[in-house]
Amino acid sequence: MAAFARDVFINCPFDPAYRVMFRAIVFAITRSGFRARCALEVDDSSQNRWSLISDIVDQCRYGVHDISRTELDGDPPLPRFNMPLELGLFLGAKRFGDQIQKRKRCLVLDKERYRYQRFISDLAGQDIHGHGNDPTVCIEVVATWLRVQSRSKTVPGGRAMAREFEAFELALPQLCAGLQLEIDEMTFGDLTSLASEYIAAAL
Template identity: 55%
Template structure:
């Protein structure tokens, strides 16, 4: 069954480790501030569901997808490359190509750390417009905002500069909000964080 929020849902395909967290948090905030709903594999912890099946389900629910392939690099421990992000990008593109009805309307943003770096390891997407964020949270916000504005054609989306300013305000308020909710910032899970973002944006809008 098609999600009732299909046209608002944005699938996030990116690393979930500490090194990427500042970019991830900024991305989630930007998606919310643009009026969309961020979705990712962190939203559910269901041990009875195979991870790839969960990803299939979330992708099916999302018209939009943001795929950061900047961390497709050799793992220091195993010496092998990390292919989770390219795999999930392939699933998303496959759903768009071979899906029916609403799935054919999918749109995606592909991010990398540096311009043209992706051509060294995933040349099949060379014809697509890959955006570089240079590992900057501010640039992530700008890239996400500009893409959502163009992809959705919604005229209510604020500028990247305004979103960045609001994000700085939110980060200042976050520790207090967490304490009031009997939470610790460093221990916030995805659902905690998104709840804080939506709560703050709602208060800001009043």
């Protein structure tokens, strides 16, 4: 129960182009005193991916969902709907789950605040936040939302946290070198550990 109250499910793209945004979200969650969770935390070919995601969603009170990647991809070109699907799973758990699941809260992100109305209009009425594909804006939005959820006076404002993240990004090559890693070799576990250790030491 204690873990449920502090765990945040991240539902976002995992491709290289999104990597800095992903690190910004993980940093904001960690800096705000929560624990970041996502499908990348387990690498087990024997486990069904949907079951894994469902288990993580079940264990998290909070969710950060970025539905910005719905562009056509591949041949033939088709949209990518993993993120909207996982958002639906999270909302379904809140709607149809037990009293614990009904306590879920989520933040929904997109490139533009109202763009979602063109491809997932059933979300009309939800408070969607735009980030403009800018990690600084993204971390400000996530940090502000988490500060509201935590009601903690020790969690800094979004702009201050964005500056802290910039310093973390500058330190990241050296932090990775200490583990004999390149930045693009980091696992999700590496990232969360490095962020936690950096925050504890530097802040």
